[in-house]
Amino acid sequence: MKLPVMKLLKNYNILIKHIIYYLLIIISFSLSPHDVIANNTLFNDYNGIIMLDPGHGGNDHGVSGPKGFLEKTLALELANLIAAELKNNYKVEFTRTDDYNVHLDQRIAAANHAKADIFISLHTGGSFQHKPKDIIIYHFIKPLTDLESGKLTICNNEYNSLKSWQNIQIKHIRQSQIFSKMIINRLSAVSDLPPACIKGVPLKILQSADMPAILIETGYLTNPKIESSLQDTGILTNFAKALSLAINDFFEKFSN
Numbered sequence: 657m658k659l660p661v662m663k664l665l666k667n668y669n670i671l672i673k674h675i676i677y678y679l680l681i682i683i684s685f686s687l688s689p690h691d692v693i694a695n696n697t698l699f700n701d702y703n704g705i706i707m708l709d710p711g712h713g714g715n716d717h718g719v720s721g722p723k724g725f726l727e728k729t730l731a732l733e734l735a736n737l738i739a740a741e742l743k744n745n746y747k748v749e750f751t752r753t754d755d756y757n758v759h760l761d762q763r764i765a766a767a768n769h770a771k772a773d774i775f776i777s778l779h780t781g782g783s784f785q786h787k788p789k790d791i792i793i794y795h796f797i798k799p800l801t802d803l804e805s806g807k808l809t810i811c812n813n814e815y816n817s818l819k820s821w822q823n824i825q826i827k828h829i830r831q832s833q834i835f836s837k838m839i840i841n842r843l844s845a846v847s848d849l850p851p852a853c854i855k856g857v858p859l860k861i862l863q864s865a866d867m868p869a870i871l872i873e874t875g876y877l878t879n880p881k882i883e884s885s886l887q888d889t890g891i892l893t894n895f896a897k898a899l900s901l902a903i904n905d906f907f908e909k910f911s912n
């Protein structure tokens with residue numbers, strides 16, 4: 657009687673192993689790409705550091721509004737308001753803390769050196785037309801090489817590609833896009849702000865950031881109405897609150 661029982665047990669074990677194997681396959685296919693990113697690659701060494709980058713400074717005023725309000729002033733003011741919203745939950749660092757200019761490379765180097773978890777560059781838009789008003793959130797996209805854009809034919813199998821360090825943002829593009837969408841969601845709930853949209857552009861300031869990175873233009877300062885609204889601390893505070901909520905959304909999704 658023993659032998660058939662042993663055989664039955666052996667078959668039972670094989671059956672259980674097969675069931676577990678197929679269950680694992682089903683589970684792995686049911687994970688969304690976001691889940692895979694969350695579990696595997698992002699924020700294994702989460703530091704809770706936000707790097708705020710107030711654009712321009714010193715001799716570099718950035719855009720100037722019709723009444724003389726300067727982009728560099730707004731950028732620093734907004735950075736301070738955002739930091740006030742974030743300070744209880746994160747360590748907030750600045751690429752500049754006063755009215756002086758910092759080279760683009762130094763801004764990103766500061767973020768990489770601090771091992772920041774996110775990089776946010778703050779700017780306003782400017783246009784010769786007075787109409788444009790939208791908030792624009794830029795994330796990095798890989799620039800087309802001349803070969804890809806059809807301007808160059810292959811010669812000795814060589815064509816220019818970005819150098820390795822300049823490629824570093826490419827691995828964070830997906831997260832930067834998701835973060836951009838989270839910002840849009842939060843900003844759209846603030847009624848006194850202009851509409852917001854997302855653009856993918858191969859911006860130099862973002863390309864060497866080794867973390868999710870975005871640049872925000874908080875509306876066109878050259879538009880007189882926007883210039884007035886960007887001088888309103890209440891509106892800027894609402895903007896800062898929405899951005900800090902988007903940062904919470906982002907880390908809730910990716911840092912667990």
Ligand SMILES: [Zn+2]
Nearest residue numbers: 711718779780
């Ligand atoms: Zn700017």
